[in-house]
Amino acid sequence: MASNTLTYRDHAAKARADADEATLDNVRERCLRAEAAWLDMAERQERVDAARAVREAPKTPQLVTEAG
Numbered sequence: 001m002a003s004n005t006l007t008y009r010d011h012a013a014k015a016r017a018d019a020d021e022a023t024l025d026n027v028r029e030r031c032l033r034a035e036a037a038w039l040d041m042a043e044r045q046e047r048v049d050a051a052r053a054v055r056e057a058p059k060t061p062q063l064v065t066e067a068g
Helices: 004-021 025-056
Strands: none
Touching: 004 025
């Protein structure tokens, strides 16, 4: 789902922006952990989407040749 991936990446960008604006170390670290989690979810979704596309791709019939 491309929309899920985009949503996850949008959340990651927001978390990064929040981290950049944070004045407290613990808040900055929390935001950076959130960014990493959102990016991980986006990458996982991309792998799932790619695997699904391969699995659901139309199969082409294999040609059978006779030796002789």
